[in-house]
Amino acid sequence: VIPGWFSEISPMWPGEAHSLKVEKILFQGKSDYQNVMVFQSATYGKVLVLDGVIQLTERDECAYQEMITHLPLCSIPNPKKVLVIGGGDGGVLREVARHSSVEQIDICEIDKMVVDVSKQYFPDVAVGYEDPRVTLHVGDGVAFLKAVTEGTYDAIIVDSSDPIGPAQELFEKPFFHSVSKALRPGGVVCTQAESIWLHMHIIEDIVANCRQIFKGSVNYAWTTVPTYPSGVIGFMLCSTEGPSVDFKHPINPIDDDADKTQKPLKFYNSEIHSAAFCLPSFAKKVIDSK
């Protein structure tokens, strides 16, 4: 360990580790589910770390939060009821709130400490909780979805950490099945779907499961997030049988929809929406063949 530096060492990305220069450790705790740490970095603002894995930094969180939210919500007309699984930092809530058609935002986060730490150290991210449409459920997303009435939601966003730890079940087939049942016909789901450089096997399994369960569209998109391993992270976009969804061409462009009281978008726009679905050949070969 180099003094003054945090290195993201994990068996999920063997032989490599992204490092950030640490100015000051601001919080360290252990919840019922994971170790939670916040530190002030030298160049990426404050950083949230769960079990040694970087979850967000103030400097680049906009890329991930905006893409995971607007890729699904800009692909359907008038989303009204939205569910967020995970995402305890509140950043996805902040982005969902930009859509004036949305009437109800439910969030189910398993770890209360993540919510409390985000509100204390990342106010510009946790601002999402202030929207009156938001209801927070602290609990396991798997159990929450089992209790949801069929066809309730227009969109579900699964903002999970990685498959090692509390989020493991959110990458498995039964969970995708319960997501499908909770969505209306032509409803959409967007999940955190790892890195094409590091996790092609995980992605292969997710795509195969999604194609079996979601009878609408199934697409993989990706974006750049400098502080995630390999500097990229992907998203699984799926729709249920019903009114067709073309994820690659946004029909509900947020560019002008943005609510004036909120800060402008830093990353997402309709061009980068379409570009996100362009894949390198090694990934296309696996994803399009499943």
Ligand SMILES: NCCCCCc1nc2ccccc2[nH]1
């Ligand atoms: N190794 C890539 C990890 C991606 C993590 C995405 C993410 N960031 C989060 C912050 C708080 C709660 C859930 C979260 N999920």
